[in-house]
Each structure stands twice: as C-alpha cells, then as structure tokens.
Amino acid sequence: MYDIIIIGGGVAGCAAARELSRYKANICLVEKEEDVCAGTSKANSAIAHAGYDAEPGSLMAKLNVQGNQMMDAVAGELDFPFERIGSMVVCIHEEDIYKLEELLERGKKNGVKDLRIVDAKEAHELEPNLTEQVVAALYAPTGGIVCPFGMTIAFAENAAVNGVEFKLNTEVENIQKIDGGYVLTTNQGILETKVVVNAAGVYADRFHNMVSEEKIHITPRRGDYCLLDKTAGNHVSHTIFPLPDQFGKGVLVTPTVHGNLLVGPTAIDIEDKEATATTREGLDFLTGKAGEAVADLPMRQVITSFAGLRAHEDHHEFIIGEVKDAKGFVDVAGIESPGLTSAPAIGVMVADIVSGMMGLAENPDFIGTRRGILNPSELSKEERAKLIEVKPEYGNIICRCEMITEGEILDAIHRPVGARSLDGVKRRTRAGMGRCQAGFCSPRTMEILARELHVSMADITKSGGDSKLIVGTVKDRL
Numbered sequence: 001m002y003d004i005i006i007i008g009g010g011v012a013g014c015a016a017a018r019e020l021s022r023y024k025a026n027i028c029l030v031e032k033e034e035d036v037c038a039g040t041s042k043a044n045s046a047i048a049h050a051g052y053d054a055e056p057g058s059l060m061a062k063l064n065v066q067g068n069q070m071m072d073a074v075a076g077e078l079d080f081p082f083e084r085i086g087s088m089v090v091c092i093h094e095e096d097i098y099k100l101e102e103l104l105e106r107g108k109k110n111g112v113k114d115l116r117i118v119d120a121k122e123a124h125e126l127e128p129n130l131t132e133q134v135v136a137a138l139y140a141p142t143g144g145i146v147c148p149f150g151m152t153i154a155f156a157e158n159a160a161v162n163g164v165e166f167k168l169n170t171e172v173e174n175i176q177k178i179d180g181g182y183v184l185t186t187n188q189g190i191l192e193t194k195v196v197v198n199a200a201g202v203y204a205d206r207f208h209n210m211v212s213e214e215k216i217h218i219t220p221r222r223g224d225y226c227l228l229d230k231t232a233g234n235h236v237s238h239t240i241f242p243l244p245d246q247f248g249k250g251v252l253v254t255p256t257v258h259g260n261l262l263v264g265p266t267a268i269d270i271e272d273k274e275a276t277a278t279t280r281e282g283l284d285f286l287t288g289k290a291g292e293a294v295a296d297l298p299m300r301q302v303i304t305s306f307a308g309l310r311a312h313e314d315h316h317e318f319i320i321g322e323v324k325d326a327k328g329f330v331d332v333a334g335i336e337s338p339g340l341t342s343a344p345a346i347g348v349m350v351a352d353i354v355s356g357m358m359g360l361a362e363n364p365d366f367i368g369t370r371r372g373i374l375n376p377s378e379l380s381k382e383e384r385a386k387l388i389e390v391k392p393e394y395g396n397i398i399c400r401c402e403m404i405t406e407g408e409i410l411d412a413i414h415r416p417v418g419a420r421s422l423d424g425v426k427r428r429t430r431a432g433m434g435r436c437q438a439g440f441c442s443p444r445t446m447e448i449l450a451r452e453l454h455v456s457m458a459d460i461t462k463s464g465g466d467s468k469l470i471v472g473t474v475k476d477r478l
C-alpha cells in the first residue's frame with residue numbers, strides 16, 4: 001500500500017509530488033498519458049500572472065500572488081525558464097478607465113506590488129506597437145512569462161530524484177473507499193493507498209464525485225491560440241491584455257520565453273474533456289481581437305495553432321483540501337488560470353495539508369535542486385568546441401530550426417521521467433517546435449528514440465497511445 005497516490009501529472013500534481021518528496025513517505029504519481037505535462041499544463045498562455053484578477057480574499061488570489069512571488073526562487077532551484085517582463089492591461093475607451101482603477105484596487109488588496117495606471121503616452125513609450133486607440137493601461141512589473149513544460153517537467157524530475165514513483169500510461173478508472181485508505185482501479189491493475197491527491201485537471205470532478213456526496217462540476221473551457229515564428233517575437237516586449245470580461249482575461253499578445261509571439265486564447269465552454277482541436281472561427285476571432293490592442297500583428301508568421309482546456313469549476317475558485325466526507329482524499333480541483341502561476345504555492349499547500357494529516361517526518365535526504373538539459377547554444381564557442389570533443393553527439397544538429405543537438409535529445413530520454421515520444425522530446429528540448437514544426441527532424445528523432453529505447457521505429461509515437469507515425473520501414477519489408 002502506498003502512503004500517497006497523486007492522480008495527474010500536470011503542473012499541480014507534479015508540484016505537489018515535489019513538495020511531498022520533502023517528507024518520508026511512499027509516494028506514487030499516476031498519469032494516464034505517456035508523459036507528464038500532457039494535459040492543460042502543456043497548452044496555456046504561460047504567463048506568471050501578477051495577481052490583480054482574482055477576487056480579493058479568494059484562495060485563487062492568495063495562491064496567485066504567492067506563486068508569482070516564489071517563481072524566481074523555484075525557477076533558480078529547478079532551472080527552468082522564467083522572465084519577469086511585466087504585463088499591461090490596456091484600455092481603448094476613455095469611459096472604461098474606471099475598470100483599470102477597479103483592477104488596480106483589487107491588485108492592491110491582493111498584495112500585488114508596484115501596480116500603477118499609466119496614461120496613453122507612457123503606455124506607448126513602454127510598448128510602441130500598441131494601437132493609437134489605447135488611452136491608458138494598468139502596468140504590472142511583477143507579471144512574467146514561464147516555460148510551462150519546463151516548470152512541470154522540472155517538478156516531476158526533482159520529485160523522482162527524491163523517491164516519488166511515476167506510473168505513466170496508467171489511467172485511473174474507479175476509486176473505492178476501504179478501511180484506512182482507497183483502492184484505485186487502473187488500466188494497469190489495482191493500486192492501494194492511504195491518501196489520494198486528486199489533481200486530475202478537467203477530470204478532477206469525476207474522482208471527487210466518486211467519493212463524496214457533495215458534488216462538484218467542472219466545465220472544460222477551451223482556449224485557442226496562434227503561435228508566431230521567432231521573427232515576430234519582438235513585436236511586443238510585455239504581455240498585453242485587454243480589459244477582462246465574464247469569460248476571463250481576454251485575448252493577449254505576449255512574447256514567450258523561447259522568443260516566439262503568442263496570440264490567444266478564446267474562451268469557449270464545451271462538454272468534451274478531450275476536445276483540444278482548434279476551429280477556424282476561434283482563430284479568426286483571435287486575429288480580430290488582438291488587433292484592437294496591438295498594431296500590425298504579423299499574423300502571416302503563424303507557425304502553429306493549438307488549444308487548451310481550462311478546468312472551470314462552477315464557483316470559479318480553486319478547491320484544495322481534504323474532502324469533508326472522504327477522509328484521506330485531498331482535492332486539487334478547479335485549477336484553471338492562474339493555476340500555472342500558483343503551482344509552486346499549490347505544491348506547498350498540498351504538502352502542508354497531507355503531511356499534517358499523516359504526521360509525516362521530514363526526508364533528510366531531500367535534494368532541492370535540479371539542472372535542466374544542457375543547451376550548447378548558451379555556451380561560448382570555445383566551451384562548445386570542448387564539449388563536442390568529449391561528447392561528439394553535441395555536434396550533431398537534429399532540429400535545424402531550433403538548432404537542437406543529438407546530445408540534448410539523449411539527455412531528454414535518459415533523465416528521470418525521460419521522454420518516450422516525439423512530443424516528450426519536443427517539450428524537453430524544443431526539437432520540432434520551430435518554423436518547420438518537426439517536418440525535417442521527426443524521422444531523425446524517431447531513430448534516436450528507437451535506438452535508445454531498444455524498440456522499432458514503428459513503435460515510436462507522437463504522443464503515446466495509438467499516435468504511431470509509421471507502420472514500418474521499407475528496409476524491414478524487403
């Protein structure tokens with residue numbers, strides 16, 4: 001019997017796993033996909049929100065501000081990309097300026113530092129590509145951008161190094177209460193545990209409702225995006241939001257930590273918890289909306305589109321804590337935006353709750369730091385030449401758009417909770433994330449995966465399950 005099973009390898013589950021690994025306990029994280037960061041945590045705006053949106057006094061507001069404040073330290077300890085570039089909420093109608101003032105007040109109540117309203121002149125000085133329509137803006141210097149894959153995978157790797165077991169391709173189908181714990185029926189067999197942490201994203205209501213009479217309901221709220229090439233990455237230097245509406249923070253324009261430009265998201269309530277396909281209407285809507293705040297958006301530079309699903313709980317609040325009528329069952333539910341920003345604080349909160357409930361002792365062997373994948377392009381010419389001398393695979397470029405080497409891909413495969421699919425390699429190294437969107441490097445990455453995992457190329461998938469790319473090689477058929 002495990003002490004703790006965490007359901008879900010998104011940013012919330014992985015942050016909880018990392019923080020719980022500070023304690024002595026037998027912990028397992030189960031994830032239905034072939035990798036961590038395969039749900040909502042892989043498809044979002046990647047903003048470290050400053051914290052002026054959420055309702056003062058709400059858990060969402062508290063964890064947003066805490067998470068934002070923790071981000072520099074956590075990104076330093078776990079070596080993932082984070083930049084505090086600042087954000088602006090722009091207003092295009094004089095009569096709406098009072099809405100900026102309301103946001104400013106809310107931000108102050110939530111404890112957001114250095115927030116202020118800037119007039120049209122200063123707004124355009126800060127961000128020359130704002131449209132002439134912009135009359136004022138709320139400027140939040142503490143807003144930032146983060147790599148959502150980098151953060152989630154860093155939490156997972158650090159948790160694994162500290163003893164957390166990761167069971168991937170393991171889908172929880174049912175949960176039953178037993179004396180002193182729970183039995184989880186999965187597609188890989190039965191698992192028993194004293195405590196369950198339910199971090200299943202858009203499916204968290206399903207598991208909560210299996211054990212509790214007080215039902216919750218989560219609506220998947222789809223957000224479509226366009227990602228623009230790095231040639232467009234400098235079009236703005238802050239995250240630019242419109243004024244928020246009843247569906248959320250609106251269509252933003254932002255640079256990413258990797259130098260691309262991101263435009264999105266939409267906010268469309270749907271029923272299907274797996275429906276992450278984009279639609280033409282959604283993408284057309286983005287282009288029109290984003291153009292109100294930012295002039296001359298180079299939309300011809302779009303290299304891909306994608307969508308993510310917000311886990312919108314009916315009361316628009318994070319639900320974190322032991323379920324009243326289900327002892328030992330801890331919800332981490334309704335983690336919609338700003339869930340990514342809040343993740344470091346969510347991890348600590350969950351670990352406090354669970355360690356308190358179980359009376360866990362500290363793990364004296366806990367290792368708090370982790371190094372990310374070595375990026376040779378960050379080295380000097382001399383350092384790179386030395387590296388290639390010792391490890392020639394760092395001289396073999398596999399992804400020409402992002403200049404990713406075989407050495408980086410090997411590292412991605414062989415580290416804890418390593419990559420097992422093309423998308424797994426992509427999220428860890430960026431191989432396939434560039435302008436050609438894996439057109440050239442896929443076969444070469446597949447060859448490396450097959451060789452290193454001792455399987456046939458035909459067994460390599462894009463993203464696990466039945467997403468195989470080839471049925472075999474011509475050579476095998478001769």
Ligand SMILES: Cc1cc2nc3c(=O)[nH]c(=O)nc-3n(C[C@H](O)[C@H](O)[C@H](O)COP(=O)(O)OP(=O)(O)OC[C@H]3O[C@@H](n4cnc5c(N)ncnc54)[C@H](O)[C@@H]3O)c2cc1C
Pocket residue numbers: 007008009010011012013014030031032033036037038039040041042043044045046047048049170171172173199200201202203221222223224265308309310311335336337338339340341342
């Ligand atoms: C459009 C959009 C924009 C956003 N922008 C931002 C932003 O800019 N800043 C910000 O702070 N937040 C943002 N968010 C919110 C943020 O992305 C989420 O709050 C966060 O990723 C949620 O993480 P999670 O771990 O709860 O869920 P997920 O990442 O979805 O993880 C849940 C995991 O549970 C697994 N799972 C589900 N069912 C089972 C099962 N039966 N068995 C085993 N495993 C299972 C899933 O496969 C998944 O991997 C945005 C969200 C969206 C959709």
